Amino acid sequence: MTKKRRNNGRNKKGRGHVSFVRCSNCSRCVGKDKAIKRFTVRNMVESAAVRDISEASVYSVVRVRSREGRRNRAPPPRVRWKDGKKVNPAVAAAEEAKAAANKQ
Numbered sequence: 481m482t483k484k485r486r487n488n489g490r491n492k493k494g495r496g497h498v499s500f501v502r503c504s505n506c507s508r509c510v511g512k513d514k515a516i517k518r519f520t521v522r523n524m525v526e527s528a529a530v531r532d533i534s535e536a537s538v539y540s541v542v543r544v545r546s547r548e549g550r551r552n553r554a555p556p557p558r559v560r561w562k563d564g565k566k567v568n569p570a571v572a573a574a575e576e577a578k579a580a581a582n583k584q
């Protein structure tokens with residue numbers, strides 16, 4: 481008889497016997513050296529539910545701060561709108577200070 485594989489599709493070298501494992505899909509009994517191990521990670525929640533969960537979650541990491549920066553409990557600067565455009569709060573504050581200085 482011709483031989484398809486020199487190792488008979490298994491990895492039993494120098495071993496007389498290998499223990500069997502049962503297939504999780506069809507319960508077939510195969511040698512452990514012959515069994516093909518597959519590990520699949522499936523998403524437990526469908527994509528529609530992911531949004532609900534993320535909305536229900538309170539905490540989300542937006543950015544990382546330094547150890548000293550984390551002591552700062554002040555709320556983040558509010559987004560300022562000027563003529564339908566986002567304005568950098570630091571820039572807006574600087575412009576306000578400049579305008580106040582010009583008035584005097």
Ligand SMILES: [Zn+2]
Nearest residue numbers: 503505506508
């Ligand atoms: Zn099977």
